[in-house]
Every structure is written in structure tokens, then in C-alpha cells.
Amino acid sequence: MKREIIKTLDGSTTIHLQEWDECYHSKHGAIQEAKHVFIKNGLSLFEGNPVSIMEIGFGTGLNAFITFLESIQKNQVIDYVGVEAYPVEADEVLGMNYVTELGALEFENIFEKMHKCEWNKKNEICSSFSLTKRKQFFHEIDDFETFDLIYFDAFGYRVQPELWSTEIFRKMYKSLKPNGVLVTYAARGVVKRSMIEVGFTVEKLAGPPGKREMFRAFKKV
């Protein structure tokens, strides 16, 4: 599929898939979306505690890098697993401007390390942040009560409806520890119904700039 690097409205880059007319992040602002959906409405619930996170779609590593920066700022221990079947190529990673846009030049080596580190192995990125990049299809996930938080960042329902199915959300539910949380940028009724069907309690929150709503789902037990 033909891919191009484009700038989103907050100045941060993303990858655009021409055939699907789908981007790795919101066109309204990749960094803004990541901070709002995954940090403000996800990670911040666990402030002060060690947290284990699974990301559905490691992609460009933006969410992982922003989460790392939070862990430094908040002095929080984070165990991060990024699941990805189609790793982004090294030259595309070089085209992403996240380090400068986030004002994180002192951590440029960390962004590089996240991409260069070995797949399918736990890597100590620094003493408080470990990263496991799992080269795996989402339908192969079979973790059990392992994660506190899931960043559900698959491509949209319009292009990959099968990833927003009860089959996948059942796996997510199983992977979460009791009282675990899943956050996603999506806000479609059909997605909410699948989440509820597998046992999640779902709430609608205000979305990031350019999107009205988003979902947060709890594994309440």
C-alpha cells in the first residue's frame, strides 16, 4: 500500500495510507490526540503507581515515547508492551518529528532506542521504563490478567472493522487485570456495543481536538 508522511494540524507528522485514505493518527493533531486520549484519559488514572500497559498498534512509537516522557516527569515505573504486526520502516521513523515537536531533544536517543531495540524481548529503555515490542497479530493475543491499561489504537472501523469486533475485545478484556482500563479514540455505537457485550463498562468522554467523543472502558469486577 502506498504510504506518505504528512503533517497534522498541530505540526506533528503521521503516516497516510493512500489506498485507505487512513492515517496512523488524527489529522487534527497526532501529538494532541495521543496526549488527550491515552495520557489524560488513560495513564493519568494510575498516577503514583507502577503500571503495565499494552498498546494495540505500536506503529510509529509516538504513544510509547509520550508515555516514556510522562514516566520521567512523574517518576512512574512503566512496563510497556507494544503489539504490532507490520513494523514501520526505519526511514519512515526518521521522518517523524516527534522529538522536536515534543521539545524532547535530550531524549532523542531514547526514541531511537525504542525503534532499534530487539522485537519479542523485554528491553530496559531506562531504569523506570521497559519496552517489549511484540511482533504479533491482534487476533493472536492471549494474555490473561496481565495489564492495568490498554491503549487501543487500531486503524479505524471504516477500514478494519474486524479489529473492533467482540472477538478482539474479548481478548482485551481477558488481558486486563481486574479493574483494568481500556482507552480508545473511537466513539462509534457499534464499537460500544461490542465492548459491552464482552463485559466492559463503557463511558463516553470528550474527544481530542477535532473529534467530539471517545470511549473509555472499565473491567469492573
Ligand SMILES: C[S@@+](CC[C@H](N)C(=O)[O-])C[C@H]1O[C@@H](n2cnc3c(N)ncnc32)[C@H](O)[C@@H]1O
Ligand atoms: C493507528 S496505527 C497505530 C499508531 C501507533 N499507536 C502510533 O503511535 O504510531 C495502527 C497500527 O496497527 C497495525 N496493524 C494493523 N492491523 C494489524 C493486525 N491485524 N495485527 C497487528 N497489527 C496491526 C498497523 O501496522 C499500525 O501500525
